[in-house]
Amino acid sequence: MTPPPAPTPLQLVQSNSLPALVHAEIEQLILRGELAIGQRVNESELATRFGTSRGPIREALRALEESRLVRSEKHRGVFVREISVAEADEIYDVREVLDQLVGQRVAERATPTELADLEAVVAEMDAATATQDLKRYHALNLKFHDMLVAFAGNARLTETYRLLTKELLLFRLRGLQDGGGFAVSNTEHRAVVDAIAARDCARAGQLLRQHAAKSRARMHKAAAVAARK
Amino acid sequence: MTPPPAPTPLQLVQSNSLPALVHAEIEQLILRGELAIGQRVNESELATRFGTSRGPIREALRALEESRLVRSEKHRGVFVREISVAEADEIYDVREVLDQLVGQRVAERATPTELADLEAVVAEMDAATATQDLKRYHALNLKFHDMLVAFAGNARLTETYRLLTKELLLFRLRGLQDGGGFAVSNTEHRAVVDAIAARDCARAGQLLRQHAAKSRARMHKAAAVAARK
DNA sequence: CAACTGAATACTGTCGACAGTTTACAGTTG
DNA sequence: CAACTGTAAACTGTCGACAGTATTCAGTTG
Numbered sequence: 001m002t003p004p005p006a007p008t009p010l011q012l013v014q015s016n017s018l019p020a021l022v023h024a025e026i027e028q029l030i031l032r033g034e035l036a037i038g039q040r041v042n043e044s045e046l047a048t049r050f051g052t053s054r055g056p057i058r059e060a061l062r063a064l065e066e067s068r069l070v071r072s073e074k075h076r077g078v079f080v081r082e083i084s085v086a087e088a089d090e091i092y093d094v095r096e097v098l099d100q101l102v103g104q105r106v107a108e109r110a111t112p113t114e115l116a117d118l119e120a121v122v123a124e125m126d127a128a129t130a131t132q133d134l135k136r137y138h139a140l141n142l143k144f145h146d147m148l149v150a151f152a153g154n155a156r157l158t159e160t161y162r163l164l165t166k167e168l169l170l171f172r173l174r175g176l177q178d179g180g181g182f183a184v185s186n187t188e189h190r191a192v193v194d195a196i197a198a199r200d201c202a203r204a205g206q207l208l209r210q211h212a213a214k215s216r217a218r219m220h221k222a223a224a225v226a227a228r229k
Numbered sequence: 230m231t232p233p234p235a236p237t238p239l240q241l242v243q244s245n246s247l248p249a250l251v252h253a254e255i256e257q258l259i260l261r262g263e264l265a266i267g268q269r270v271n272e273s274e275l276a277t278r279f280g281t282s283r284g285p286i287r288e289a290l291r292a293l294e295e296s297r298l299v300r301s302e303k304h305r306g307v308f309v310r311e312i313s314v315a316e317a318d319e320i321y322d323v324r325e326v327l328d329q330l331v332g333q334r335v336a337e338r339a340t341p342t343e344l345a346d347l348e349a350v351v352a353e354m355d356a357a358t359a360t361q362d363l364k365r366y367h368a369l370n371l372k373f374h375d376m377l378v379a380f381a382g383n384a385r386l387t388e389t390y391r392l393l394t395k396e397l398l399l400f401r402l403r404g405l406q407d408g409g410g411f412a413v414s415n416t417e418h419r420a421v422v423d424a425i426a427a428r429d430c431a432r433a434g435q436l437l438r439q440h441a442a443k444s445r446a447r448m449h450k451a452a453a454v455a456a457r458k
Numbered sequence: 459c460a461a462c463t464g465a466a467t468a469c470t471g472t473c474g475a476c477a478g479t480t481t482a483c484a485g486t487t488g
Numbered sequence: 489c490a491a492c493t494g495t496a497a498a499c500t501g502t503c504g505a506c507a508g509t510a511t512t513c514a515g516t517t518g
């Protein structure tokens with residue numbers, strides 16, 4: 001697997017401002033569902049929790065607001081954002097075209113090592129499917145797409161993509177699991193990797209876009225089921 | 230022209246938090262070039278300028294950092310970001326596919342009124358071309374693309390697009406004007422509007438994407454000229 | 459005269475406090 | 489007993505202050 005670039009202690013001290021740390025921490029809290037969707041976020045509580053004053057917390061929250069993970073109402077506080085189906089739909093619109101671009105670029109640029117890494121993850125997902133380990137599958141799935149966009153070699157594309165993905169994660173946390181089974185999804189992954197291996201840019205792009213479209217369809221299905229209750 | 234939805238005074242008081250106001254204000258300062266590229270932004274100075282303490286300023290800067298208009302170094306301050314050609318290139322990569330999507334969607338959804346508005350702006354740009362009013366042309370150009378993305382009817386797409394556009398504006402402020410003449414660009418605009426009027430989604434998408442690509446090419450040309458000196 | 463060293467200055471990072479607003483709740487009235 | 493009202497508590501919005509870190513510049517030395 002690609003080793004993460006070792007951060008020197010120097011960089012660590014220089015870059016890690018308190019607000020940045022808190023920002024990352026709160027983001028994890030939200031993305032892991034420890035702060036429930038729609039819930040109000042208490043500044044003082046977080047401050048004592050992290051052992052800081054409210055200043056850095058507020059700065060972090062302002063950044064999180066900009067990245068749309070929270071929404072804030074004057075004098076009432078900030079709330080973990082809840083994404084409607086309509087909004088998720090809008091996000092998918094954008095994500096689809098980005099995924100297509102990702103597929104094309106990766107097919108152009110992926111090194112043999114990267115390709116092997118992708119294949120390894122797909123294999124792991126097969127293993128997870130075999131043992132019905134849905135949680136593991138989910139994590140691997142995220143990792144797979146994360147690697148893809150990284151291998152596309154465009155930092156801004158990565159940035160944009162991850163922003164949207166985080167927001168979609170927010171939606172998933174609303175309680176609707178990815179409807180359809182997971183084995184289905186992995187055959188799609190494999191097809192994408194194959195197209196990349198064959199350096200078929202157009203096809204890789206198409207497949208990845210379709211994959212996103214199907215993911216969207218699954219979301220709709222799950223939402224419909226949830227709405228029926 | 231589409232009238233802006235009148236904001237009730239109630240909403241005005243409710244939504245306008247001090248950091249949000251300051252955020253918008255500083256953004257304008259940057260985008261209008263009053264804060265030079267690469268320049269350090271002085272918190273205290275801004276605070277006295279806006280008549281607030283440094284708290285709200287810092288919150289606004291954290292949001293601006295998230296939207297990549299400024300970059301901050303610990304204990305050294307925040308700086309107006311400078312975009313390299315390579316970065317601008319990355320942004321254009323993403324922008325092109327977004328533009329294609331915009332073109333498709335607008336061709337699908339644009340109302341007759343909206344279409345008329347677009348045509349009006351193109352006509353104005355022609356007028357600006359006739360009088361060699363480059364500044365006016367530039368403003369209209371921004372407006373044109375802004376309207377397009379708005380008419381695509383996808384809030385998240387608009388959001389994403391505008392984020393990238395602002396960053397590119399940052400690049401243009403670095404001193405390189407859009408290289409080629411402007412009349413060229415407007416024939417492209419007209420072609421896009423025609424395709425939209427004909428409800429030819431595929432064509433509108435293609436044209437708008439090509440338009441972005443050409444804009445990128447112009448940028449390269451200008452950058453090359455600037456580098457030669 | 460250039461390179462270096464040290465103090466003084468300017469600015470950021472963080473905190474605690476206070477004012478103003480919303481929310482929760484107990485008491486009151488029809 | 490339900491609806492309403494007023495008060496208390498909780499929390500946000502904002503500020504001023506202090507500590508610690510970069511930067512500047514004058515003085516010094518080779």
